[in-house]
Amino acid sequence: MLIEQFETGSGGFVWENLQPDALFSKVQFHVYAAFDMQIGAEWNGSQFVNHYNRIYYVESGKAELQFTDRVLIMEPGYLYLIPPYQLLSHTALSKLSFKWVHFQASLNEGLDLFMLFGKPCRVKCPLPDDTSIQFDTLIQKMMIKRPSAALERQSLLLNLLLPFMHIFDDTSQQSKHLLHPSLVSCLSLMNQQVVNPPSLITLAEAANMSPEHFSRKFKATFNVSPKRYMLHKQIALAKQRLLRGAESIDRVAESCGFCDIFHFSRTFKKETGVTPSAFRREYDVRRLLKPKN
Structure with missing residues (x-):
């Protein structure tokens, strides 16, 4: 469907329509799973790859995420974004309490937004209490099968992703973030x-x-x-x-x-x-x- 750039209304009123974003208007987000987890030394995996995106939010404890080219320390107050197909090992360094969500951000032909643009990263959580509540609400909504709950899950996921969106805000830099x-x-x-x-x-x-x-x-x-x-x-x-x-x-x-x-x-x-x-x-x-x- 062609979106007209300008439209006119009665009384000589003219407005400019916001055009679809070349990238984000194509993305389909979907939440696979979300949980609140308390775990210890048994959270220890070596050299595995997953096909979905992950967001971790740590409430207490400490763990290590080891990738081929970097190490991220999981600690309270931070959000972690892990794109799909990242070779990863993880080790709990103490008793760990964290919330997580697995999701897709699909473009076309099975490609994923963060697979194309992202590397594992962490950001300081701007509003820890709000983030914790958003995760709790998302976890609750996973039990509801109504279509309205799907929209609520997507909305909560997008809020959790907002702190990571700085890599897309500068359009002149997007080509540098496109990995391949x-x-x-x-x-x-x-x-x-x-x-x-x-x-x-x-x-x-x-x-x-x-x-x-x-x-x-x-x-x-x-x-x-x-x-x-x-x-x-x-x-x-x-x-x-x-x-x-x-x-x-x-x-x-x-x-x-x-x-x-x-x-x-x-x-x-x-x-x-x-x-x-x-x-x-x-x-x-x-x-x-x-x-x-």
């Missing part, structure tokens, strides 16, 4: 073809690079090789199918692009630490979500 414009086309291709991953040559051609240059640039940007990026997406898809519990493991392997169940089981265990059948037993959705009397 030359990789957008190949990322779209990879997100579209998870089950039948495109070859390295195909991806390099989409990025208009040689395969060697493409591999180096991709790994420098995402801290992971193109092959492992695609493997992570296949494993993530397999996890979802295993959690649903309806398909046989053979069928899950086939539907996620693995040549046979032996290759799938070996790869899945290497990536997750457990076999597909053990993963399904440990995270039995029907058991875990069964209402308690």
Whole structure:
């Protein structure tokens, strides 16, 4: 739909319409999960990658977030934004009380706003009490399935994101924050073809690079090789199918692009630490979500 720049009303009244933002008008925000967590030394994960964005807000305690190129200390009074596909290890340094939300900020073809523009960062929380209340309200709204609650969740998420938006406010600087414009086309291709991953040559051609240059640039940007990026997406898809519990493991392997169940089981265990059948037993959705009397 074409938005007219100027419009006229009765009595000679003329106004200028605000035009859609070239970037943010395309973003679709969605909240996946939100929780208030108290945890200790067991909060210790090594070298993993997630496909969603995260915001952490620490109320007490201390932890360390270690990325390939930086370390962030989690401590009270700060908000932390972690874009998707960041290789991360985390360690609780003391008993930790923090609130968190997982969300998407999708553009097109499965791309994410913060995947394209962001690096892990933290900001001083301007209004800690308000932030805590916003998180509490968001957590409560996760239990409500009405469409109005979806709008409320999105509104609360946007408020939590506001302290991080300084990187977008200076439009002359946006191109500097765009981490990899030359990789957008190949990322779209990879997100579209998870089950039948495109070859390295195909991806390099989409990025208009040689395969060697493409591999180096991709790994420098995402801290992971193109092959492992695609493997992570296949494993993530397999996890979802295993959690649903309806398909046989053979069928899950086939539907996620693995040549046979032996290759799938070996790869899945290497990536997750457990076999597909053990993963399904440990995270039995029907058991875990069964209402308690």
